[in-house]
Amino acid sequence: MKRDDKAVRYDPFEIEQREWKQRQTKERLKQMLTIASPLFLLLMWELLSRTGMIDIRFFPPPSAIVSTFFGMISSGEMAGHIGVSLYRILVGFLLGVIPGVVIGLLMGLYTPIRHFVSPIVMALMPIPTLALLPIIIILFGIGDLSKVITIAGSVFFPVVINTAAGVINIDSIYLDVAKNYGASKLDFFTKIAFPGAMPVMLEGIQMGQAIALLTIVAAEMMGATSGIGYLIWVSYKAFLLQEMYVGLILISFFGYLFSLLLRGIQKKMLPWR
Amino acid sequence: MSRKAKIIIRNLTKAFYKKQGSVTALDDINVTINDGEFVCIVGPSGCGKSTLLRILAGLETPSIGEFTIAIATDGENRPLQSMVFQERGIIPWLTVEKNVAFGLKMRHLPKKFIKERTAYYLKKTGLEKFSSLYPKELSGGMKQRVSIARAFANDPEILLMDEPFAALDEQNKFILQEELLSIWSETGKTILFITHSIDEALLLSDRILLMSSQPGKIIREIIVEMPRPRKIEDIRENPAMAGQFVEIWKHLQEEVQRSRREDE
Numbered sequence: 001m002k003r004d005d006k007a008v009r010y011d012p013f014e015i016e017q018r019e020w021k022q023r024q025t026k027e028r029l030k031q032m033l034t035i036a037s038p039l040f041l042l043l044m045w046e047l048l049s050r051t052g053m054i055d056i057r058f059f060p061p062p063s064a065i066v067s068t069f070f071g072m073i074s075s076g077e078m079a080g081h082i083g084v085s086l087y088r089i090l091v092g093f094l095l096g097v098i099p100g101v102v103i104g105l106l107m108g109l110y111t112p113i114r115h116f117v118s119p120i121v122m123a124l125m126p127i128p129t130l131a132l133l134p135i136i137i138i139l140f141g142i143g144d145l146s147k148v149i150t151i152a153g154s155v156f157f158p159v160v161i162n163t164a165a166g167v168i169n170i171d172s173i174y175l176d177v178a179k180n181y182g183a184s185k186l187d188f189f190t191k192i193a194f195p196g197a198m199p200v201m202l203e204g205i206q207m208g209q210a211i212a213l214l215t216i217v218a219a220e221m222m223g224a225t226s227g228i229g230y231l232i233w234v235s236y237k238a239f240l241l242q243e244m245y246v247g248l249i250l251i252s253f254f255g256y257l258f259s260l261l262l263r264g265i266q267k268k269m270l271p272w273r
Numbered sequence: 274m275s276r277k278a279k280i281i282i283r284n285l286t287k288a289f290y291k292k293q294g295s296v297t298a299l300d301d302i303n304v305t306i307n308d309g310e311f312v313c314i315v316g317p318s319g320c321g322k323s324t325l326l327r328i329l330a331g332l333e334t335p336s337i338g339e340f341t342i343a344i345a346t347d348g349e350n351r352p353l354q355s356m357v358f359q360e361r362g363i364i365p366w367l368t369v370e371k372n373v374a375f376g377l378k379m380r381h382l383p384k385k386f387i388k389e390r391t392a393y394y395l396k397k398t399g400l401e402k403f404s405s406l407y408p409k410e411l412s413g414g415m416k417q418r419v420s421i422a423r424a425f426a427n428d429p430e431i432l433l434m435d436e437p438f439a440a441l442d443e444q445n446k447f448i449l450q451e452e453l454l455s456i457w458s459e460t461g462k463t464i465l466f467i468t469h470s471i472d473e474a475l476l477l478s479d480r481i482l483l484m485s486s487q488p489g490k491i492i493r494e495i496i497v498e499m500p501r502p503r504k505i506e507d508i509r510e511n512p513a514m515a516g517q518f519v520e521i522w523k524h525l526q527e528e529v530q531r532s533r534r535e536d537e
Contacts (some may be wrong), residue, residue, distance in 0.1 A: 103373075173358060173359075173360075173361055173362070176330075176332050176356075176362070176364055177356075177358060177364065177375070178379075180330050180354075180355065180356045180375040181352075181355065181379045181423075182352060182376075182380065187379055189363075191367075191375075191378075196346060198366075210332065270366075270408065272366045272367075272409060273409070
């Protein structure tokens with residue numbers, strides 16, 4: 001075959017580079033869409049609300065909500081509500097996670113404990129802690145303690161179940177390795193059971209975090225005198241919907257923030273994944 | 274050449290009890306393996322060869338019978354045995370270095386000693402550069418090197434290997450087999466190695482034990498006379514070895530067909 005010397009010689013890297021650039025553009029477009037979607041929602045809301053297409057009394061424009069938010073901050077009432085809620089979430093979360101992890105590990109490691117505890121856990125789990133709120137208030141009063149207990153109760157279950165499952169589902173070959181190399185009970189726990197259960201356990205803690213936020217709002221609606229949930233409830237009752245929306249958006253913001261935080265911790269703690 | 278007996282297995286039987294019908298996995302096994310010997314067990318799948326290894330590894334108990342592993346008289350405090358597990362037996366949450374050091378750490382030896390011994394075997398297996406990586410970043414061959422280094426670093430009386438190269442591609446398998454033979458000749462360890470590959474058994478072992486299935490019995494013993502170092506091409510060219518290959522092949526064939534007939 002005759003070779004055509006005049007034919008354009010393509011540089012393979014040039015072609016690949018062009019395709020790489022195209023892929024990059026596509027990636028950027030996807031990122032743009034992710035950022036644009038909430039902005040789009042807010043913009044639509046603003047527009048529809050301002051033009052009166054949706055009832056401004058129920059859906060005040062986001063710009064009005066933002067200015068209400070800054071007003072509440074400068075008056076100093078906001079910091080108090082946020083601080084109290086965060087404190088309750090944090091303490092309640094820890095009070096749920098720590099026993100959840102400990103009992104979960106015990107259930108995973110010792111079969112008799114598992115068989116004894118798991119029916120109790122299974123029976124109690126379906127009861128919403130919020131339904132127990134009246135009794136919790138009777139027992140622990142209307143102060144911080146009752147909120148903290150309610151959150152702890154809700155966080156405990158996903159953590160305990162995931163931790164136990166994390167230990168049980170460790171591939172049996174690692175148990176064989178530990179036994180073959182003569183691991184003591186303590187070494188087995190620190191080198192095999194705990195790190196092996198960690199991924200599933202952290203998933204449970206992530207779930208617990210989401211539940212803690214859901215719970216705090218509801219817990220603060222009943223028998224509370226401060227907090228973001230209280231703010232939402234009181235504003236609603238007084239028909240101050242802008243203030244109510246401020247509360248809702250705060251919850252959404254903290255939920256997102258905590259998720260990111262826990263994901264970051266997860267990445268740090270599981271470098272081997 | 275008469276050498277000291279290292280592993281003695283006497284009248285060892287293992288049955289598994291199930292409601293739907295019990296199975297005799299191992300039936301009256303009697304074997305003596307000498308000090309420094311490399312022995313391969315070859316048999317059809319399900320013949321109980323893994324069960325035998327797991328019993329020696331202390332992961333299962335025999336129903337009847339016993340085995341002993343002789344302790345060397347050089348005064349070193351060694352573990353009786355260490356197992357080279359299949360590829361997924363290395364622990365994903367430990368780095369390569371910590372995986373290799375695992376056995377030594379479990380025995381709580383002095384830190385400095387662990388570090389030196391680990392470094393020696395990391396170097397020996399070409400893993401030095403990868404010591405701080407996690408297993409997920411390693412290829413199959415590299416993972417298997419970690420498993421071998423971990424067992425040798427533990428300096429046990431005997432080594433047990435459960436089809437360690439089964440998941441590797443041909444090229445990697447040859448390389449690792451050679452590396453294993455080189456470490457073996459240097460350390461003089463006694464190795465009991467399970468495989469279903471006849472080539473692998475002929476290349477590696479001094480002696481091959483052929484097993485039948487259900488009940489698992491050792492039905493023949495083949496001494497591999499070929500001088501070392503061996504190469505896979507030598508084995509293919511050597512008529513005596515080819516004869517042994519065919520002999521083992523026929524046996525496996527018969528065993529598979531027999532068990533198939535019995536299943537029907």
